[in-house]
Amino acid sequence: MHTVCGALPIEDLGRLSAIAVPLTLPAGRRFITEGDAAAHFFTVSSGTAMLVKGLADGRRQVTGFAGVGHFLGLAVANTYSFSAEAVDDTRVCRYSRVQLNTLLADAPAMRQRIMDIASNELVAAQAQMLLLGRKTARERLATFLTGLAPRADGAVATPMTRRDIADYLGLTIETVCRTLTRMQREGLIRMQGSARTVIVDRPALRALAGDEA
Amino acid sequence: MHTVCGALPIEDLGRLSAIAVPLTLPAGRRFITEGDAAAHFFTVSSGTAMLVKGLADGRRQVTGFAGVGHFLGLAVANTYSFSAEAVDDTRVCRYSRVQLNTLLADAPAMRQRIMDIASNELVAAQAQMLLLGRKTARERLATFLTGLAPRADGAVATPMTRRDIADYLGLTIETVCRTLTRMQREGLIRMQGSARTVIVDRPALRALAGDEA
DNA sequence: CGTTGTGTTGATATTAATCAACAAGTGTGG
DNA sequence: CCACACTTGTTGATTAATATCAACACAACG
Incomplete structure (x- = not known):
């Protein structure tokens, strides 16, 4: 699947999994709500999730789908700017952003990887703008x-x-x-x-x- | 102006300007071409630049405008995925990506700032998708x-x-x-x-x- | 089994695109 | 300094793509 995320190098997975909280989500379950305090970020273990932005009258825009190994919720802001839902039955891992930042402080490879993911997201987002606009x-x-x-x-x-x-x-x-x-x-x-x-x-x-x- | 970039903390500006190549661009001048090798990134000193993606038949999508202090070209890929043009008469600074990476290696605040910029870009991109789609x-x-x-x-x-x-x-x-x-x-x-x-x-x-x- | 949600297809409406004309600037060379 | 060409902006008439409204098929589920 495209956009929304990326995979980490194997050597970092252990350190990451030490702070992971696994969750099982039924199809359709929303696990991130636009506007809520952004305390966590997530990775997808199985199934598919999607990112959604909504307008007051119910119109909505899906900004991306996230398959296995993808990341969700890497924002800097204090609140989420999008919602996220399980597309089908999905397992995700939840990580505290505070703990993640501590972990990142001395994990340059992981930091670099996350930076790369964010850049790729941006490229995908621009391609999607071309699609939607033209x-x-x-x-x-x-x-x-x-x-x-x-x-x-x-x-x-x-x-x-x-x-x-x-x-x-x-x-x-x-x-x-x-x-x-x-x-x-x-x-x-x-x-x-x-x-x-x-x-x-x-x-x-x-x-x-x-x-x- | 929104999207596309962000400003650096003052203490890093000196280090950055040491590797900067200032350029003056007339209105309409393209200074990044989609598909070219991505050797540089840019900051806007004065004026306004814009990011453009094109389709084979000439249709184009402007993915963002970049005002003073904004960044352009922070991709990981080896080639640019978009073009960039000066909107009006514009001054930009050009930086070698290789040199930037060296500089970033021991400038955590700057690295963090660039990460934040990328995240904000992503939030802006998602808002633009909602606009374009709905x-x-x-x-x-x-x-x-x-x-x-x-x-x-x-x-x-x-x-x-x-x-x-x-x-x-x-x-x-x-x-x-x-x-x-x-x-x-x-x-x-x-x-x-x-x-x-x-x-x-x-x-x-x-x-x-x-x-x- | 009914009920409900999802998917498909058809008829019609509507928004925004296209085609067209012209006005208003902008720049150039005589 | 003016005439001309050329670009950019505005407005109008018409078309076309996609949305909306509507009906129904089908599958999942209690």
């Missing part, structure tokens, strides 16, 4: 699908609902549905239930995505 | 205008062209014009040439922006 519905879906990590059989996992995809791509549920249906009709993809999609013609889909400009 | 044209302009730093007389500087604003907000030039004209007709703002705008009714504009959800 790409068509079709291009957005093509970008989304080709950005998902393919499994051994060539299929990609889409555990999030159509609503989550729509809120991630700045579209409506209906437009997501119609666009995917059309891509299937055209032989670009094959949907196998709503949580699994085979990318039939990856080159064509990548061309549609329009990156590599 | 706000109306009117809400986007209201958000943009209320986010500009007001001068002593209450006016805000808008040195960028309508095209740049449109590419920043994911709109067309015409929609930006029409929306601003309408806001002026409604007494929310008063335009004084295209580079200067007085915000007449800031509370109303902030309410329109829809943040503080």
Whole structure:
């Protein structure tokens, strides 16, 4: 999965796990709430989480999905600027930010790694701005699908609902549905239930995505 | 100005300026090109710069404006993932990334500051995703205008062209014009040439922006 | 089994884009 | 200093992409 995070080098995992609190979250559970005091940060152990920003009237924007090994909540501010929810049944580890900072003080490799993660997030965020500001519905879906990590059989996992995809791509549920249906009709993809999609013609889909400009 | 950067603590400025190469850029000059080897990073000394991402067919997205004191090009990757241009006549300082990294090795305060900057960038980027994905044209302009730093007389500087604003907000030039004209007709703002705008009714504009959800 | 949430498809509405004309600056060279 | 070209900004008419409204299929679940 893209954006939101990154993985740590093995040698640091032990020190990190010493302060980790493992949590099991059912699908849909919110574990970070926009505006709350930001006392913790999280890593994803299994499943998928997503970051959400909301408007007063209920409109929402998913700013990223976080798969296994990804980080959430690395903000400097005193309050979270986004909410986070489990997409499917998900295990996360929670870390105290105070303890993390202590740990970081003499772990330069880990510090560097976190810095790199933040930079990569920023690059991903800028790519997403281009998508949201300038790409068509079709291009957005093509970008989304080709950005998902393919499994051994060539299929990609889409555990999030159509609503989550729509809120991630700045579209409506209906437009997501119609666009995917059309891509299937055209032989670009094959949907196998709503949580699994085979990318039939990856080159064509990548061309549609329009990156590599 | 919002997003893209931040300022360093005074005590580090001397060390940084020792490796700085000052450059003077005319309005419109591009000084970072998407895809080029990322050997440098930059700070803005005067004027305004902007970050741009482009699609093959010419569509472009401005991902942020950088005013005085802001940073550009803090990526980890080997190539820049965006271009940068001077909005008006601008002075920037250029720093070698290699030298910067050496300097950072024993400057914890500076390192921390850069980490904080990156985090703030990320928060701003997520806010912009919400704007691009879910706000109306009117809400986007209201958000943009209320986010500009007001001068002593209450006016805000808008040195960028309508095209740049449109590419920043994911709109067309015409929609930006029409929306601003309408806001002026409604007494929310008063335009004084295209580079200067007085915000007449800031509370109303902030309410329109829809943040503080 | 009904109930509820999710996904799909169709008909229609609406926002913002496109196409077009022109006004207002800005700069250049005669 | 003025005429001209060229860029930028504004406004109007029309189109098009996507949202909205609506109906229904289907699966999960109590």
